[in-house]
Structures are given as C-alpha cells and as structure tokens.
Amino acid sequence: MATTATVNKKSLWGGGIAPFKAxxxxxxxxxxxxxxxxxxxxxxxxxxxLRWSAPAYKGDPEAFTFSTEYWxxxxxxxxxxxxxxxxxxxLYFVGLMTFILILSSVTMVLAVEAGHRMDKxxxxxxxLWTIIGGFAFLSCQAxxxxxxxxxxxxxxxxxxxxxGIWVENYEIIGANLSFNQYGPPAFxxxxxxxxxxxxxxxxxxxxxxxxxxxxxxxxxxERRGHYEMVEKVGLYWHFVDLVWVFxxxxxxxI
Amino acid sequence: xxxxxxxxxxxxxDKAKIRGIWKVALILFLITVIEYxxxxxxxxxxxxTVIFVGLTIVKAWFIVSEFMHLGxxxxxxxxxxxxxxxxxxxxxxxxVNMEGAAIKDARGIVDVEQPATEHVGGEEH
Numbered sequence: 534m535a536t537t538a539t540v541n542k543k544s545l546w547g548g549g550i551a552p553f554k555a556x557x558x559x560x561x562x563x564x565x566x567x568x569x570x571x572x573x574x575x576x577x578x579x580x581x582x583l584r585w586s587a588p589a590y591k592g593d594p595e596a597f598t599f600s601t602e603y604w605x606x607x608x609x610x611x612x613x614x615x616x617x618x619x620x621x622x623x624l625y626f627v628g629l630m631t632f633i634l635i636l637s638s639v640t641m642v643l644a645v646e647a648g649h650r651m652d653k654x655x656x657x658x659x660x661l662w663t664i665i666g667g668f669a670f671l672s673c674q675a676x677x678x679x680x681x682x683x684x685x686x687x688x689x690x691x692x693x694x695x696x697g698i699w700v701e702n703y704e705i706i707g708a709n710l711s712f713n714q715y716g717p718p719a720f721x722x723x724x725x726x727x728x729x730x731x732x733x734x735x736x737x738x739x740x741x742x743x744x745x746x747x748x749x750x751x752x753x754x755e756r757r758g759h760y761e762m763v764e765k766v767g768l769y770w771h772f773v774d775l776v777w778v779f780x781x782x783x784x785x786x787i
Numbered sequence: 788x789x790x791x792x793x794x795x796x797x798x799x800x801d802k803a804k805i806r807g808i809w810k811v812a813l814i815l816f817l818i819t820v821i822e823y824x825x826x827x828x829x830x831x832x833x834x835x836t837v838i839f840v841g842l843t844i845v846k847a848w849f850i851v852s853e854f855m856h857l858g859x860x861x862x863x864x865x866x867x868x869x870x871x872x873x874x875x876x877x878x879x880x881x882x883v884n885m886e887g888a889a890i891k892d893a894r895g896i897v898d899v900e901q902p903a904t905e906h907v908g909g910e911e912h
Binding site for chain 2: 552553554555560563567570571574577578581582583584585586587588589590591592593594596597598599600602603606608623624628631632635636638639641642643646649650651652653687688689690704755767768771772774775778779781782786787
C-alpha cells in the first residue's frame with residue numbers, strides 16, 4: 534500500500550493511444566493481407582515442390598515438344614496472342630497482363646492521393662480507371678484460360694483416365710483437371726487453381742472497387758470527412774498486384 | 788442527417804508526389820523489362836531462377852513500401868508484417884530447393900534428355 538499505482542502517460546502500449554499510428558480498419562486489412570499472403574505462399578510452395586520433384590526436360594529448348602512425361606518449358610506453353618494464330622509470341626500476352634495490373638495499381642495510388650486532398654472528382658476519376666484496369670485484366674485472363682483449355686493444333690499422345698476408364702495412347706488436346714497436353718496432370722491443375730484463385734481475388738477486388746467508386750461518387754466519404762475506405766481497398770488492390778508479381782515469376786518465367 | 792458539405796476544401800495537387808508515384812511505376816516496368824531480357828537471352832538454370840526471384844523481391848519491395856505505403860509506417864507495423872513473410876520465404880527456399888530435389892532423388896525420377904515424339908497433327912480439331 535506504500536506504493537501507489539502511477540500511470541505513465543508516455544507508455545506506448547499503456548492504452549489510450551494508437552502505437553501503430555494506423556486506424557483499426559487499416560490494421561485489420563494489413564493482417565488480413567498477411568494471412569492471405571500465407572495462403573498464396575502455400576499454393577506457390579505446392580507448385581514449386583511438385584515442379585522440382587517432377588522430371589525436367591534437359592534437352593535442346595529448340596527441339597522441345599509437349600509430353601505428359603516431363604514438366605513443360607513455360608514459354609512454350611504461353612506463347613499465344615489474340616489474333617495471332619500460329620505465331621510464336623512467348624510470354625507477350627502475360628507481359629501485357631502484368632502491365633495492365635501494374636497500371637491499375639498506379640491509378641489506385643492516384644485515387645488514394647486524391648482522397649488525401651479531399652478531391653472527390655479525382656477519386657472518382659482514378660477509381661474508374663482502376664475498375665477499367667481490373668476488367669481488362671480479367672478479360673485477358675478469360676482469353677488465356679479459354680486458349681489453355683481448348684489447346685493447340687497438335688495433339689500430345691498419352692495414357693489418360695477418361696470417364697473412369699484407362700485409355701492408352703489417347704490424343705490429348707487442351708487441358709482439364711484430369712489431364713492436359715502440355716505436361717503432367719499436376720501442371721494444368723496447378724495452373725487452374727493458382728491463377729484461378731488469383732483471378733478470384735481480382736474479381737472480388739473489382740467488385741469492392743465498384744462499391745467504393747459509387748460511395749465516393751455519391752459524396753458519402755466527403756460527408757464523412759475522410760477517404761480512408763479508399764485507402765483500405767487500395768491496400769487490397771495492391772496486394773492483388775503483388776501476388777500477380779509472384780505468380781508471374783513462378784508460373785511464367787521460371 | 789445531411790451534413791453541411793459546402794466547407795470541404797480541396798487541397799492543391801502536390802506535383803512532386805505525383806511524379807514520385809509515376810517514377811515507382813516506371814521502375815516496376817523497367818524491372819519487368821529486365822526480367823524479359825533474361826528470359827529471352829539466358830538458358831534456364833539455377834542462376835536464372837535466382838535472378839528472377841531476386842528481381843521479383845525487388846518489385847515486391849517497391850509495391851509494398853511505396854504503393855502500400857508500408858515504408859512510411861511506424862517501425863513496429865513494418866516488422867509485424869515483414870518478419871512473418873521472411874520466415875515464409877525461408878520455408879519456400881527450404882521446400883523448393885531441398886525437399887523437392889530430395890523427393891525427386893528418393894523416387895528415382897530422372898530428367899528427360901530427348902523430346903517426346905508421340906504427337907499427331909490435328910487439323911480437324
């Protein structure tokens with residue numbers, strides 16, 4: 534009883550102040566993104582593990598052909614471009630997609646910056662560009678998926694299980710979740726799952742962006758006095774871009 | 788419920804800040820171009836993989852620190868986000884580089900030197 538409890542007003546973690554100098558919503562968005570990063574890390578670890586334990590093709594890259602026996606060279610798989618049938622354009626299309634997503638990330642930063650200045654017109658304009666970028670990316674991905682699924686002109690011969698029946702020397706064209714013409718079954722399954730999971734994130738991001746766009750346009754954030762919602766959604770949108778940077782490297786380059 | 792909105796003051800644009808944003812975009816674009824240069828000129832191998840992953844981490848650093856503004860946050864927040872990811876990266880390197888190769892050895896999987904020849908032209912498809 535001799536000592537009396539004194540409250541140190543300067544204590545960082547003593548309560549009453551925000552030690553991270555960030556609002557609750559922004560912090561929770563950060564921790565959600567961290568958990569989402571764990572999910573994507575799990576997927577990429579699975580990809581890398583399966584890929585590096587599968588037989589690799591060590592021959593001449595020029596003479597490479599698809600086979601279900603070994604893992605394909607990525608730039609031989611992703612070499613199509615809309616309107617250029619039969620033309621080898623390795624990685625050009627996915628480069629375009631990367632460019633679109635980075636640009637839409639830039640427009641999102643500009644929307645956040647306009648929000649800091651309480652510039653409603655600026656926020657609305659840049660949010661609209663971000664939404665357009667998101668739609669453009671999703672359209673590209675839809676084209677890429679449909680091309681990946683329908684396949685090339687030359688069939689790969691392999692043994693497959695089709696409708697529950699073992700079929701030998703089947704002419705595989707395109708890809709599905711059971712088998713594909715490009716490589717081992719896991720190749721297409723991982724492609725669908727990882728780019729699909731990322732595409733789903735982009736899709737959710739576009740939906741959220743549309744909601745924020747309408748809220749900003751209707752003046753809700755102006756009445757509220759700040760545009761922090763744009764910042765929080767911006768964090769999510771940049772994260773989607775960030776994941777794509779990793780998917781791009783692991784799937785298309787390595 | 789409608790509050791007065793007429794006293795909202797729009798701050799003027801800070802030109803230097805906007806330039807900074809576009810500069811980061813340009814850097815990201817240039818790093819991607821460099822990645823393409825490596826993809827087209829260098830044969831696949833461990834060194835190229837390391838270069839790609841390294842450049843990817845540089846890109847990620849710019850996105851997280853500038854676009855997501857983490858570089859300008861409080862140190863505690865920076866560490867609480869970055870440290871878990873550092874451990875995850877460690878796990879990725881361990882699983883990919885060691886476990887993948889070890890499982891491949893254990894299963895007796897060998898690499899293929901010759902391209903497969905079993906293909907048919909599918910004009911009718």
